[in-house]
Amino acid sequence: MILAAENLTHIYQRGTVFEKKALDGITMSVPKGAFAGVIGHTGSGKSTLIQHFNALLEPTSGKVWLDGEDLFAADKKKRKRLREKVGLVFQYPEHQLFETTVQKDIAFGPQNMGLSSDEVSRRVAEALEWVGLPKEAAQLSPFELSGGQKRRAAIAGVLAMKPEVLILDEPTAGLDPRGKNEILGQIKKMHESAGNTVILVSHGMDDVARLADIIFVMNNGRIEFSGSPAEVFREADKLAKIGLAVPQVYLLLRELIKRGADLPQNIFTAEAAAQAIKKLYEH
Amino acid sequence: MNIKLTIGQFYPGDSVIHALDARVKLAGTFFFIVSLFYADNFYGYLAAFILLSAVIVLSGVPPRLLLRGIRSILFIIVFAAVFNIFFNPGETVLLEWQFIRISYEGAITAARMVIRLALLITASSVMTLTTSPIQLTDALEYLLKPLKKIKVPTHEIAMMMTIALRFIPTLLEETDKIIKAQTARGADFVTGSIMKRAKNLIPLLVPLFVSAFRRADELAVAMDARCYRGDTGRTKMKVMKLRGRDAAAIIILAAYSVLLWLTKMA
Ligand SMILES: Nc1ncnc2c1ncn2[C@@H]1O[C@H](COP(=O)(O)OP(=O)(O)OP(=O)(O)O)[C@@H](O)[C@H]1O
Ligand SMILES: [Mg+2]
Numbered sequence: 001m002i003l004a005a006e007n008l009t010h011i012y013q014r015g016t017v018f019e020k021k022a023l024d025g026i027t028m029s030v031p032k033g034a035f036a037g038v039i040g041h042t043g044s045g046k047s048t049l050i051q052h053f054n055a056l057l058e059p060t061s062g063k064v065w066l067d068g069e070d071l072f073a074a075d076k077k078k079r080k081r082l083r084e085k086v087g088l089v090f091q092y093p094e095h096q097l098f099e100t101t102v103q104k105d106i107a108f109g110p111q112n113m114g115l116s117s118d119e120v121s122r123r124v125a126e127a128l129e130w131v132g133l134p135k136e137a138a139q140l141s142p143f144e145l146s147g148g149q150k151r152r153a154a155i156a157g158v159l160a161m162k163p164e165v166l167i168l169d170e171p172t173a174g175l176d177p178r179g180k181n182e183i184l185g186q187i188k189k190m191h192e193s194a195g196n197t198v199i200l201v202s203h204g205m206d207d208v209a210r211l212a213d214i215i216f217v218m219n220n221g222r223i224e225f226s227g228s229p230a231e232v233f234r235e236a237d238k239l240a241k242i243g244l245a246v247p248q249v250y251l252l253l254r255e256l257i258k259r260g261a262d263l264p265q266n267i268f269t270a271e272a273a274a275q276a277i278k279k280l281y282e283h
Numbered sequence: 284m285n286i287k288l289t290i291g292q293f294y295p296g297d298s299v300i301h302a303l304d305a306r307v308k309l310a311g312t313f314f315f316i317v318s319l320f321y322a323d324n325f326y327g328y329l330a331a332f333i334l335l336s337a338v339i340v341l342s343g344v345p346p347r348l349l350l351r352g353i354r355s356i357l358f359i360i361v362f363a364a365v366f367n368i369f370f371n372p373g374e375t376v377l378l379e380w381q382f383i384r385i386s387y388e389g390a391i392t393a394a395r396m397v398i399r400l401a402l403l404i405t406a407s408s409v410m411t412l413t414t415s416p417i418q419l420t421d422a423l424e425y426l427l428k429p430l431k432k433i434k435v436p437t438h439e440i441a442m443m444m445t446i447a448l449r450f451i452p453t454l455l456e457e458t459d460k461i462i463k464a465q466t467a468r469g470a471d472f473v474t475g476s477i478m479k480r481a482k483n484l485i486p487l488l489v490p491l492f493v494s495a496f497r498r499a500d501e502l503a504v505a506m507d508a509r510c511y512r513g514d515t516g517r518t519k520m521k522v523m524k525l526r527g528r529d530a531a532a533i534i535i536l537a538a539y540s541v542l543l544w545l546t547k548m549a
Contacts, residue, residue, distance in 0.1 A: 017294060017295065051463065054467050056463045056466060056467060083466075083467070083469075084469065086467075087467070088464075088467040090460065090463070090464045090467070093464065095457070095460070095461065095464075095490055095494055096461055096464040096465060096468075096486075096490055097490065098485065098486045098487075098489035098490050098493075099489075108465075108468055108469075108470070108486065109468035109469055111469075112468060112469025112470060112471075113469055143493065157468060158467070158468065161468070161469070
């Protein structure tokens with residue numbers, strides 16, 4: 001287990017009329033090298049949860065374990081070191097750009113880690129490529145970029161730190177379908193080659209189903225249930241009850257199976273489904 | 284790390300005090316504060332204290348919140364008291380020991396000071412706790428209206444205050460978010476020398492200003508698109524109207540001032 005939460009509770013603005021229990025006794029664990037998905041409707045506590053994984057929010061009660069160490073028992077120095085292991089891409093990360101050039105902005109994180117300047121520029125170049133920004137973009141001001149490009153630059157700023165655990169909070173919200181697939185595809189590719197742990201927070205059930213190997217479903221500050229995509233989507237009715245949709249492909253296959261087609265149910269991408277259906281006809 | 288988002292300090296509720304017309308509350312509080320400086324004897328302060336206590340009880344605001352207001356100026360109160368007790372060159376000496384000399388007049392002035400400040404802060408706290416910031420600016424705009432005759436842009440001032448109040452929580456939220464995002468990238472806002480810390484603020488301030496300007500721009504366009512052109516011919520969505528309870532409040536205040544006058548006569 002690289003990351004685990006134990007009975008994690010978070011209450012915002014405690015002791016005021018605006019008190020709000022955003023997390024309510026969360027217990028979960030993410031295996032090392034996993035691609036985990038966190039889904040839940042608006043306000044279910046996803047963003048609050050992941051901010052604990054980076055010690056940006058302190059739990060009201062409960063614990064977070066990072067790589068076997070109690071994150072909130074660690075002293076400041078150690079916590080800073082532990083924090084470097086976790087890269088967090090916030091919702092709308094483009095709002096954090098500040099440098100005069102894209103290159104400098106991406107270099108901010110690696111520099112803070114105390115890396116040599118050679119290593120920093122190598123990582124910047126690498127990160128630019130990962131997110132699919134052209135080399136020329138490096139010298140532009142981040143404020144000259146388009147919205148989608150800004151997003152990519154901001155994500156690159158975190159990727160350049162090569163975190164052991166990469167957490168992305170709705171990285172594709174507001175992007176066009178192509179940009180969305182490109183960015184998610186790159187993240188998946190990187191995950192496969194580097195073997196890092198990824199936690200993807202998303203509304204988009206289709207993306208999570210396609211990419212993740214373990215899914216946590218959040219509702220009202222709790223983990224409603226969790227498991228492999230196949231296990232989670234079997235509970236289609238429960239999901240619907242808490243306002244979440246099951247992937248389109250899954251529903252299609254379920255309908256076909258119900259009508260007697262000999263198809264496997266654990267398929268979550270349109271391509272794989274097409275393949276399976278094609279095979280059915282070839283027999 | 285988490286910034287408190289309670290601005291102004293409005294405590295929502297449905298008491299009589301909450302329902303009072305904001306203009307009456309604002310003017311009434313101002314009147315009450317002036318009266319605190321008019322009163323000069325024990326019975327006068329007692330009258331003020333009873334009136335204020337009654338308002339507090341009616342408002343249903345937890346006393347804890349009011350104490351918080353007093354705590355924030357505790358230093359000033361203590362300072363004023365100490366200064367008056369020890370440095371007032373009064374005639375009637377109560378206590379004299381080495382260089383310390385406390386006079387009767389000094390003690391009285393100090394007590395008066397403490398009572399006045401405490402009542403003043405509590406009164407203004409009750410008002411801001413029971414009146415939403417928007418109502419408050421509306422009331423202010425109304426009460427400042429006479430100044431328009433001498434070309435003071437009262438509507439614009441009130442509009443600016445409304446917008447500022449509207450955006451303070453947004454900007455605080457944004458600040459909180461950017462601090463977190465940069466911290467996640469290894470930025471350090473809390474340690475180091477002053478120079479270093481100032482420099483470390485750049486990753487926070489640049490995005491914050493960028494977003495503030497962007498929001499201002501968007502808001503200007505949105506207001507333009509809805510034909511905002513200052514207050515000429517502008518009507519209010521919520522027209523402020525005096526009701527029975529407002530009249531009652533005014534009568535109570537009048538009775539209070541007569542009482543105050545009597546205590547001074549006696
Ligand atoms: N700083 C804060 N102060 C008070 N309440 C907050 C704060 N941040 C979030 N909340 C509340 O906590 C709850 C969970 O919020 P959170 O941002 O974690 O939800 P989310 O699942 O990320 O939603 P979304 O999908 O919209 O991003 C919400 O009800 C929200 O109103
Ligand atoms: Mg969120």
